[in-house]
Structure formats: C-alpha cells, structure tokens
Amino acid sequence: xxxxxxxxxxxxxxxxxxxxxxxxxxxxxxxxxxxxxxxxxxxxxxxxxxxxxxxxxxxxxxxxxxxxxxxxxxxxxxxxxxxxxxxxxxxxxxxxxxxxxxxxxxxxxxxxxxxxxxxxxxxxxxxxxxxxxxxxxxxxxxxxxxxxxxxxxxxxxxxxxxxxxxxxxxxxxxxxxxxxxxxxxxxxxxxxxxxxxxxxxxxxxxxxxxxxxxxxxxxxxxxxxxxxxxxxxxxxxxxxxxxxxxxxxxxxxxxxxxxxxxxxxxxxxxxxxxxxxxxxxxxxxxxxxxxxxxxxxxxxxxxxxxxxxxxxxxxxxxxxxxxxxxxxxxxxxxxxxx
Amino acid sequence: xxxxxxxxxxxxxxxxxxxxxxxxxxxxxxxxxxxxxxxxxxxxxxxxxxxxxxxxxxxxxxxxxxxxxxxxxxxxxxxxxxxxxxxxxxxxxxxxxxxxxxxxxxxxxxxxxxxxxxxxxxxxxxxxxxxxxxxxxxxxxxxxxxxxxxxxxxxxxxxxxxxxxxxxxxxxxxxxxxxxxxxxxxxxxxxxxxxxxxxxxxxxxxxxxxxxxxxxxxxxxxxxxxxxxxxxxxxxxxxxxxxxxxxxxxxxxxxxxxxxxxxxxxxxxxxxxxxxxxxxxxxxxxxxxxxxxxxxxxxxxxxxxxxxxxxxxxxxxxxxxxxxxxxxxxxxxxxxxx
DNA sequence: TTGAAAGCGCTAACAC
DNA sequence: GTGTTAGCGCTTTCAA
Numbered sequence: 001x002x003x004x005x006x007x008x009x010x011x012x013x014x015x016x017x018x019x020x021x022x023x024x025x026x027x028x029x030x031x032x033x034x035x036x037x038x039x040x041x042x043x044x045x046x047x048x049x050x051x052x053x054x055x056x057x058x059x060x061x062x063x064x065x066x067x068x069x070x071x072x073x074x075x076x077x078x079x080x081x082x083x084x085x086x087x088x089x090x091x092x093x094x095x096x097x098x099x100x101x102x103x104x105x106x107x108x109x110x111x112x113x114x115x116x117x118x119x120x121x122x123x124x125x126x127x128x129x130x131x132x133x134x135x136x137x138x139x140x141x142x143x144x145x146x147x148x149x150x151x152x153x154x155x156x157x158x159x160x161x162x163x164x165x166x167x168x169x170x171x172x173x174x175x176x177x178x179x180x181x182x183x184x185x186x187x188x189x190x191x192x193x194x195x196x197x198x199x200x201x202x203x204x205x206x207x208x209x210x211x212x213x214x215x216x217x218x219x220x221x222x223x224x225x226x227x228x229x230x231x232x233x234x235x236x237x238x239x240x241x242x243x244x245x246x247x248x249x250x251x252x253x254x255x256x257x258x259x260x261x262x263x264x265x266x267x268x269x270x271x272x273x274x275x276x277x278x279x280x281x282x283x284x285x286x287x288x289x290x291x292x293x294x295x296x297x298x299x300x301x302x303x304x305x306x307x308x309x310x311x312x313x314x315x316x317x318x319x320x321x322x323x324x325x326x327x328x329x330x331x332x333x334x335x336x337x338x
Numbered sequence: 339x340x341x342x343x344x345x346x347x348x349x350x351x352x353x354x355x356x357x358x359x360x361x362x363x364x365x366x367x368x369x370x371x372x373x374x375x376x377x378x379x380x381x382x383x384x385x386x387x388x389x390x391x392x393x394x395x396x397x398x399x400x401x402x403x404x405x406x407x408x409x410x411x412x413x414x415x416x417x418x419x420x421x422x423x424x425x426x427x428x429x430x431x432x433x434x435x436x437x438x439x440x441x442x443x444x445x446x447x448x449x450x451x452x453x454x455x456x457x458x459x460x461x462x463x464x465x466x467x468x469x470x471x472x473x474x475x476x477x478x479x480x481x482x483x484x485x486x487x488x489x490x491x492x493x494x495x496x497x498x499x500x501x502x503x504x505x506x507x508x509x510x511x512x513x514x515x516x517x518x519x520x521x522x523x524x525x526x527x528x529x530x531x532x533x534x535x536x537x538x539x540x541x542x543x544x545x546x547x548x549x550x551x552x553x554x555x556x557x558x559x560x561x562x563x564x565x566x567x568x569x570x571x572x573x574x575x576x577x578x579x580x581x582x583x584x585x586x587x588x589x590x591x592x593x594x595x596x597x598x599x600x601x602x603x604x605x606x607x608x609x610x611x612x613x614x615x616x617x618x619x620x621x622x623x624x625x626x627x628x629x630x631x632x633x634x635x636x637x638x639x640x641x642x643x644x645x646x647x648x649x650x651x652x653x654x655x656x657x658x659x660x661x662x663x664x665x666x667x668x669x670x671x672x673x674x675x676x
Numbered sequence: 677t678t679g680a681a682a683g684c685g686c687t688a689a690c691a692c
Numbered sequence: 693g694t695g696t697t698a699g700c701g702c703t704t705t706c707a708a
Contacts, residue, residue: 006701006702007701007702007703008701008702018701018702018703019702019703019704022702022703022704023703023704026703050701050702051700051701051702053700053701053702054700054701054702054703055701055702055703057700057701057702058701058702058703058704059702059703
C-alpha cells in the first residue's frame with residue numbers, strides 16, 4: 001500500500017507547515033502564488049484527498065443523510081431512494097441507507113448508529129413492528145434533542161414532526177371511483193389488517209367512494225389479508241363467492257397480481273368479468289397479463305420531497321417550523337385490467 | 339437541543355478526567371468500582387453515545403463497508419444488498435450504499451467519496467458505461483494503494499482482484515438444456531448486445547447446449563435486443579416467424595415477461611405451444627401468468643459471499659491472496675411457463 | 677506570507 | 693486508582 005498522503009506528509013515533504021498546506025489547497029490569498037502552485041501540484045500528483053472523517057469531526061457536519069427504510073426489495077422504496085439520492089447529490093450530500101426489515105429492534109439499532117455523529121439528518125419510513133408495538137421512544141428521544149428528521153410514507157401519527165405522505169384515503173377513493181365510473185357496483189377490496197395504516201386509509205377511501213355513490217357495503221367483499229397464511233387462498237375465497245364482485249381494489253400490487261392469477265385459475269376473464277385495480281408504483285404491474293391498472297404512488301417524488309424538506313432544515317437553520325406535512329397526490333394509471 | 343453529552347462534559351460534571359471516564363465506560367479494572375458505577379450511571383442517564391466519527395478517526399477504521407451498485411430498482415441487486423447487509427451486520431459492520439446509475443462519472447465520484455476515509459472496504463458491481471468505455475483507472479488506482487475491494491456480478495475482466503460471479507455460461511446452458519430435456523429442438527434466445535458480458539455469456543451457454551445436442555443454430559432465432567427501441571416489437575418479430583421456435587430462453591426476466599405478453603397477444607399458448615424460461619432472481623416471475631420458469635441467480639448468496647470475502651480481507655490482514663474468484667452456481671426454478 | 681497552537685471527541689501510553 | 697499528554701487529520705485563529 002503506497003503510503004497515504006495527508007496534509008502533514010505534504011507539509012513535511014515540502015518543508016512548509018500544515019496550515020500553509022491547508023490554506024494553499026483552498027486557494028487562500030494568504031499564501032503566495034508560488035507556494036500555492038507548488039503545493040497544489042504536489043497534492044495533485046500524489047492524489048491527495050482530504051480525509052472526510054477528519055473534516056466531519058472538525059466541521060461538525062458530515063454532509064451525509066441517513067435513510068432508514070423497512071425493506072428494499074420493493075419497487076416503491078427503490079423509487080423513493082432514487083428521489084432522495086438525486087436531491088441529496090445535488091447539494092453534495094451523501095446517503096447512508098439502512099434497512100429496518102420492519103423490525104423494531106433493528107430500527108432502534110439503525111437510529112443509534114446513524115445518530116452517533118455519522119449523519120446530519122435522518123429520513124425514516126417506520127417499521128411495521130414499531131406500529132404494532134406502539135413504541136416510538138427512539139424517535140421521541142431524537143426529536144427532544146432537536147435532531148433533524150423527516151418521516152415519509154409510513155409515519156407515526158401522534159408525533160408532531162415533518163412528514164411526507166401519500167394521500168392514501170384519496171388514493172383508495174380514486175381507485176374505487178375508477179371502478180364505479182366503469183359502471184361497476186359490486187366492488188370488493190383486498191386490504192391489510194387494520195393496524196397497517198396505509199391499508200386502513202386506502203380502505204377508508206374505498207368506503208367513502210361507495211357511500212357517496214349509495215352503494216351498499218357488502219361485508220363479505222372486504223378481505224383483510226393475513227400474510228402469515230396462504231394469500232392466494234384468501235383471495236380465491238372472495239372470487240368463489242356465489243355472488244362475487246365485478247370489481248376489485250387491491251391495496252397493494254402484490255395482492256392485485258395474485259388476484260389476477262387466481263382469477264385466471266377460476267377462468268374469470270379480466271377485465272370482462274372482473275376489473276382489478278392495484279395500488280403501487282408499478283413494477284410487476286407492467287409485466288402481468290393483462291397489465292394491471294394501478295394507483296401511482298410517486299415514490300420518486302416522495303423521496304425527493306422528503307430530502308428537500310430535510311435539507312431545508314439543515315441549511316436554513318433559522319426556521320424550525322415543526323410538524324409540516326406534505327401530501328403527495330396519487331392518480332390512476334390505466335392499463336388492461338380494468 | 340438538549341446539549342450533547344460527550345466524554346469531556348461528563349468528566350467536567352463529575353470532576354474526574356476524560357480518561358477516567360473513557361476507561362470507566364469500558365469497564366476497565368483500573369478504575370474503582372465506585373467511580374465506574376457513578377460514571378456509567380451518569381452516562382446512561384444522560385444517554386451518552388460515543389461519537390463514531392471520533393472513534394473512526396482514532397482507530398483508523400470506520401466499521402463500515404461501501405457498496406456500489408448500478409441500480410437498486412432491480413430485484414437482483416436488492417437481494418444482493420440483503421446478503422451483504424446480513425453478513426456485515428453480524429460482524430458489527432455498517433453499510434454505505436451508493437448508486438452509480440450505470441454511469442462512469444457517477445461511479446468515479448462514489449469511489450472518490452467512499453475511499454476518503456468513510457469506509458474500510460468496498461463492494462462493487464461495475465456500471466455498464468464503465469465497460470463500454472473501458473475505463474477502469476479508478477479501480478486500478480485503488481488496487482495499487484491496496485485498498486480492500488471485492489467485485490461482484492459485473493466484474494472487470496482484466497483486473498486481477500477478488501470477485502464473486504455467477505456462472506453465466508453454465509446458467510445459459512442449464513436453461514437451454516431444460517428446454518431440450520422437455521423435448522424441444524427449435525429454441526430461440528432473447529439476448530443483449532454482445533458488449534453486455536452477462537448476456538453474452540448466457541448466450542454462449544445456449545449455443546453450447548445446442549451444439550452438444552447436435553441442434554442446428556438458426557440465426558433468425560437469436561435476437562439481440564436493442565433497449566433503445568421498442569422491446570415488445572423486437573420480441574414479437576421472433577414470434578411471428580413462419581417457423582417460430584417452440585422454446586425461448588430470455589437472458590433476463592424482463593425480456594421473458596414481455597415475451598409472455600406478446601405470446602398472449604398472438605394467441606400462442608404457454609407452455610403448450612411455446613415454453614419460456616428466464617434468467618433472474620425472480621420477482622416479476624412469480625406474478626406473471628403463467629408464472630415464469632427461471633434460472634435462479636442467488637443474489638442473496640452472492641452478496642453474502644462478497645461481504646464475507648471482503649471482511650476476511652479486513653479482519654485477517656495476513657493473507658493477501660489476490661485474485662480469488664468465487665463462482666455461484668445457478669439452478670432452474672421450474673414454474674408454469676415450461 | 678507563513679507558522680504555532682488549539683480543538684473537534686476519543687483513547688492509550690505513561691506518569692503520578 | 694486517577695490524571696496528563698499526545699495524536700488520529702483537519703482548520704482556524706492569532707502571532708510572527
């Protein structure tokens with residue numbers, strides 16, 4: 001390993017002091033042109049790079065943002081990451097991405113690790129388990145300390161902080177309206193258990209649309225999928241009802257795709273006999289057959305917006321207007337399944 | 339912001355010296371039980387966390403690994419990340435993930451940033467553009483310096499370094515053999531342009547299988563997809579041949595999924611009239627209808643293995659056996675499309 | 677125009 | 693058993 005150059009070694013080799021080198025490298029006018037050129041040439045030749053650790057320690061800022069997501073094998077979060085990354089890079093910020101794997105303990109560890117000086121601020125989408133257990137102490141602690149943090153997508157309800165969310169209720173409403181506008185009245189929903197807020201909100205939108213259109217809400221048309229059991233089978237049950245729905249709103253892409261498969265097995269034609277609409281940022285959706293109509297979630301925009309809010313906090317330290325919430329609106333992307 | 343506690347403030351508040359605090363916090367036997375307890379209690383109460391920047395600077399190691407991937411919106415890379423993460427976490431290493439977006443300049447920037455002290459070692463899957471332009475200077479530079487680095491999946495050919503790869507030739511061979519074993523002889527391939535090594539290698543495996551089985555290689559059965567044009571149309575052309583193939587090997591999941599869609603449009607029954615096999619780590623594959631038979635790429639294993647190799651370098655500094663290559667073998671995952 | 681010194685937060689060798 | 697000091701790599705007063 002060719003020995004690593006740093007300011008001190010440069011100074012020694014050139015018989016000047018470290019501070020001279022430091023200044024010369026920043027083109028300071030305090031240093032004579034001659035010395036400056038000499039030092040810069042040397043630094044370039046030996047490929048000097050300032051040590052970012054030392055810089056961060058010195059400047060008390062790391063120029064990196066922390067990002068905690070529940071998972072990454074998920075097109076939506078991948079898109080979010082892209083959004084965050086673009087905005088951060090523009091301002092010369094780097095990104096440290098951590099996975100909570102929807103696990104409370106892991107989330108706490110991530111927080112711990114990231115906030116020990118490694119990052120200047122945090123972007124978080126909260127783990128499922130955290131909601132289930134209702135333990136937000138790790139976040140509350142950070143907020144008390146005034147640590148800059150912006151939540152997105154899966155956000156804690158009772159904490160007053162900056163958030164970026166998708167309007168899930170409106171999304172569910174739009175999805176259902178899309179089916180209603182296509183002349184359907186018997187509309188089912190594949191939802192999550194109630195504690196998953198996004199699913200719950202989308203379901204509220206669904207109910208709202210039905211009510212507004214004076215369509216009776218048929219209890220047997222609502223399935224709260226239990227992911228610990230066979231998903232296909234739970235969906236098939238709905239499709240096997242003697243008076244099965246003609247339209248189906250799935251609160252995520254996976255359920256929608258499986259519904260398509262099950263419909264096929266049961267020889268139900270899509271969209272003729274059953275219209276299906278999903279909710280996501282569309283990845284599988286384009287490759288199913290038929291392709292899937294969905295509610296676009298705009299992950300990229302969400303990530304970009306969240307990063308923007310965080311950077312604002314970091315750069316204009318002045319305004320500490322807490323608890324802003326930015327809502328990303330959704331829209332229907334029409335494909336073949338409706 | 340409640341003032342941040344550090345060793346110095348603790349020392350001042352407790353009227354001891356910083357080194358006493360430091361030692362007490364590490365349960366050093368040099369410190370009396372009484373003082374130790376007192377300091378530990380204080381630290382706990384005020385939620386003291388050692389500053390990782392300072393630690394890294396001091397210890398000359400960051401306990402974090404850098405990971406550069408071309409993209410993240412890709413199930414395969416997501417799986418790789420999981421693999422890396424698991425292994426790294428087990429050894430208390432953190433992860434810094436960067437995206438090159440298949441862009442040479444971005445890749446160079448990432449390398450620059452990560453190797454300025456932020457990470458102890460690097461895991462890289464090389465950008466497409468880097469291969470196209472053949473500029474590996476940024477990597478060569480690091481290797482000269484002895485910076486620990488392990489390449490995976492998309493690896494530079496002419497650089498003697500540690501690598502983890504999938505046996506793409508064998509994978510292509512297995513995929514083709516799977517079709518042949520199903521009694522097919524007219525087998526087409528949806529491949530990439532030749533400069534994409536993974537596609538090229540898989541295609542070589544395809545040819546090998548045909549040759550070994552004395553099946554004539556029909557030129558019109560090989561499509562080198564140009565992604566800048568309409569992919570569906572290029573695939574449809576193959577399916578519209580008067581004497582179209584009965585089996586189809588797609589070198590990635592996307593082409594396979596689109597082939598399924600096009601076949602459907604042309605009323606070609608799958609798998610009765612056409613068998614399709616893809617190459618990937620399966621995400622879309624499970625949700626198409628019919629579900630797609632694929633060659634499993636084992637992204638998780640690849641990530642885990644790469645991380646393991648890197649950590650080995652970092653932890654047992656002794657053996658610097660350069661240029662190890664670990665090959666991950668593939669296997670057929672049978673689903674409905676064949 | 678240049679350099680010495682202090683300090684970011686931490687630790688370890690070496691006093692006391 | 694506790695404290696002093698120096699140093700990881702860098703910058704920034706302040707003095708020369």
